Amino acid sequence: MKLHTYYRSSASYRVRIALNLKGLAAEESYVHLSKNGGEQFAPAFDAINPQHLLPVLEDGAVVLTQSLAIIEYLDETRPGQALLPPDAAGRARVRALSQAIACDIHPINNLRVLKYLGAELGVSDQQKNAWYRHWVGLGLAALERQLASSPDTGLFCHGDQPTMADCCLVPQLYNARRFDCDLSAFPTIANIGIRCEALDAFARARPDLQPDAE
Amino acid sequence: MKLHTYYRSSASYRVRIALNLKGLAAEESYVHLSKNGGEQFAPAFDAINPQHLLPVLEDGAVVLTQSLAIIEYLDETRPGQALLPPDAAGRARVRALSQAIACDIHPINNLRVLKYLGAELGVSDQQKNAWYRHWVGLGLAALERQLASSPDTGLFCHGDQPTMADCCLVPQLYNARRFDCDLSAFPTIANIGIRCEALDAFARARPDLQPDAE
Numbered sequence: 468m469k470l471h472t473y474y475r476s477s478a479s480y481r482v483r484i485a486l487n488l489k490g491l492a493a494e495e496s497y498v499h500l501s502k503n504g505g506e507q508f509a510p511a512f513d514a515i516n517p518q519h520l521l522p523v524l525e526d527g528a529v530v531l532t533q534s535l536a537i538i539e540y541l542d543e544t545r546p547g548q549a550l551l552p553p554d555a556a557g558r559a560r561v562r563a564l565s566q567a568i569a570c571d572i573h574p575i576n577n578l579r580v581l582k583y584l585g586a587e588l589g590v591s592d593q594q595k596n597a598w599y600r601h602w603v604g605l606g607l608a609a610l611e612r613q614l615a616s617s618p619d620t621g622l623f624c625h626g627d628q629p630t631m632a633d634c635c636l637v638p639q640l641y642n643a644r645r646f647d648c649d650l651s652a653f654p655t656i657a658n659i660g661i662r663c664e665a666l667d668a669f670a671r672a673r674p675d676l677q678p679d680a681e
Numbered sequence: 682m683k684l685h686t687y688y689r690s691s692a693s694y695r696v697r698i699a700l701n702l703k704g705l706a707a708e709e710s711y712v713h714l715s716k717n718g719g720e721q722f723a724p725a726f727d728a729i730n731p732q733h734l735l736p737v738l739e740d741g742a743v744v745l746t747q748s749l750a751i752i753e754y755l756d757e758t759r760p761g762q763a764l765l766p767p768d769a770a771g772r773a774r775v776r777a778l779s780q781a782i783a784c785d786i787h788p789i790n791n792l793r794v795l796k797y798l799g800a801e802l803g804v805s806d807q808q809k810n811a812w813y814r815h816w817v818g819l820g821l822a823a824l825e826r827q828l829a830s831s832p833d834t835g836l837f838c839h840g841d842q843p844t845m846a847d848c849c850l851v852p853q854l855y856n857a858r859r860f861d862c863d864l865s866a867f868p869t870i871a872n873i874g875i876r877c878e879a880l881d882a883f884a885r886a887r888p889d890l891q892p893d894a895e
Contacts, residue, residue, distance in 0.1 A: 517826040518781060529770045533784070536776035543769040555757040556743045562750035567732060570747070570784045580789060583815065588804055601797065612731040 468493040471515065471523040473500050474677035477573055478534035479522040480638035483677075485538040487668035488629060489547040493524065497679040500578060535562075535569055538631050550631045561625050564613065564632035568639050572606035576642070596646060603639070603648045610636075611653040620655065622662055629663060637663045641674065682707040685729065685737040687714050688891035691787055692748035693736040694852035697891075699752040701882035702843060703761040707738065711893040714792060749776075749783055752845050764845045775839050778827065778846035782853050786820035790856070810860060817853070817862045824850075825867040834869065836876055843877060851877045855888065 470486070470493040472479040486493055498521055499506045506512060507519040516523050516532050524531045526544075531537045542550040551558045574580070576599050584590040584598065614620045624632035640660045643650060650657055663669045674680060684700070684707040686693040700707055712735055713720045720726060721733040730737045730746050738745040740758075745751045756764040765772045788794070790813050798804040798812065828834045838846035854874045857864060864871055877883045888894060 518785065518820075518823040520785065529773075531773050531777065533777035533780040535784075536773045536780060539776060540769055540773040543772070555754055558757070559743075559745050559750045559754040562753060563745065563747035566747040566750055566783075569780075570749075570788050571732065571734065574784050574788050575794060583812070584802075587811075587815075588798075588802065588808060590802055594802060597801075598797070601801075606732075609732040 469496055469525040470494070471496045471498050471512065471521060471525075472677075472679075473498050473521050474674045474680040476500065476521040477638040477642055478520070478569070480641070480672055480674060481534045481569075481634045482522045482524065482537050482541075483672035484634045484637065484669055485541055485550055485631070487671055488550060488634070489541055489545050491541065491545060491547075495678070499679070535565055535631065535635075538634060542631075548628065550629075550634065552625060552630065557619070557625060560617075560619055561630045561632045564610065564624050565635045567606065567610055567613070568632075568635040572602055572639060573642075575602045599646045600648050603643045603646070607639075607643070607648075607650070607653050607656060611656050614659070615655040620659075623659055629666065629668070633659065633663050633669075636660065637669055637672075683710055683739040684708070685710045685712050685726065685735060685739075686891075686893075687712050687735050688888045688894040690714065690735040691852040691856055692734070692783070694855070694886055694888060695748045695783075695848045696736045696738065696751050696755075697886035698848045698851065698883055699755055699764055699845070701885055702764060702848070703755055703759050705755065705759060705761075709892070713893070749779055749845065749849075752848060756845075762842065764843075764848065766839060766844065771833070771839060774831075774833055775844045775846045778824065778838050779849045781820065781824055781827070782846075782849040786816055786853060787856075789816045813860045814862050817857045817860070821853075821857070821862075821864070821867050821870060825870050828873070829869040834873075837873055843880065843882070847873065847877050847883075850874065851883055 470482065472495055498512055513519065515530060518532060522534060522537065524537045531540055538550055551561055581595050584595055614624060619625055621627040623629045624636060637660060684696065686709055712726055727733065729744060732746060736748060736751065738751045745754055752764055765775055795809050798809055828838060833839055835841040837843045838850060851874060
């Protein structure tokens with residue numbers, strides 16, 4: 468397998484965690500999202516993913532895009548620790564928690580959106596930071612309530628083993644800290660984050676520990 | 682089953698199509714996203730979904746959020762036409778096509794984001810429309826290339842039967858037309874859209890045909 472990745476890409480980070488949790492290794496190809504005008508726009512990567520987004524996982528002839536689709540694919544095709552629960556309601560819950568981050572927080576704060584705010588709309592850095600914190604705060608406040616109120620929440624987002632939802636949560640927390648978001652109102656999330664980051668599979672996936680980190 | 686829905690909610694529209702494709706009926710509860718300061722913020726709905734987003738599907742005691750998670754749940758728990766392919770690579774492709782819309786186009790253009798642009802950043806209506814068209818154009822251009830270049834694309838996004846990806850595509854096209862997006866560069870997408878909209882399951886789910894349409 469070959470993972471096209473960038474150390475700071477939140478969606479790549481999710482897949483790195485999932486690979487580690489499954490005990491899988493992938494060759495890595497590094498795509499720098501700002502150097503050389505953005506290597507995601509270079510012909511070599513454009514041919515692989517016209518979305519110009521990371522990560523991409525190549526599994527033989529199968530080219531996979533979208534981090535959640537990749538994680539489910541790995542879970543379905545590889546043995547080892549399950550990243551989704553065995554029951555339909557549990558799977559729906561883990562997918563919903565994952566999508567609450569991967570659809571409703573992250574894309575609004577993605578690099579390309581922040582760039583558009585600055586370049587096209589003349590939004591100041593201060594306003595961009597407020598934008599970032601607004602969507603993180605709104606999203607995590609809802610997630611905190613969903614996690615804190617459910618008997619399905621355990622040591623991790625769903626039960627006592629990490630799932631796809633935790634693969635999404637930890638990169639979002641990492642980004643939130645980068646942007647100095649106030650996380651004090653989210654104790655359930657913070658505790659799950661601490662438990663995840665104590666695990667080797669999460670720790671090894673951290674952006675600053677990647678070979679392409681600057 | 683009970684579907685909390687709003688006629689213009691793109692994510693609700695996806696689930697309405699999926700229910701129709703599966704031949705399922707759900708009682709509907711209407712949540713008006715702008716009347717009364719937004720009925721999604723009222724205590725009754727806040728208790729069901731602290732994200733304040735639609736749709737929500739109640740299946741007995743199971744409360745489901747996030748449209749893609751709901752569609753997969755319906756597919757896993759109900760008989761009838763499959764909305765995801767039987768093979769892992771096919772499922773990954775359908776999920777990735779769905780997420781390319783549900784993560785990377787729709788949330789950036791969602792009502793709450795457009796409101797923030799206007800109220801907090803003083804962005805004009807003209808700039809908001811340009812923003813909308815920018816993300817739709819970028820997202821659909823990539824999707825067009827992914828669909829046009831793949832032997833897995835058939836009469837529909839994946840093969841010759843509608844899948845979850847088509848449930849996402851049609852509401853996105855509906856919205857794109859509302860905002861006068863130029864779709865002439867996306868012939869593969871347009872043809873799939875026409876085939877979908879000719880089917881009763883898609884036609885009956887259209888926003889303007891819903892009981893709560895204005």
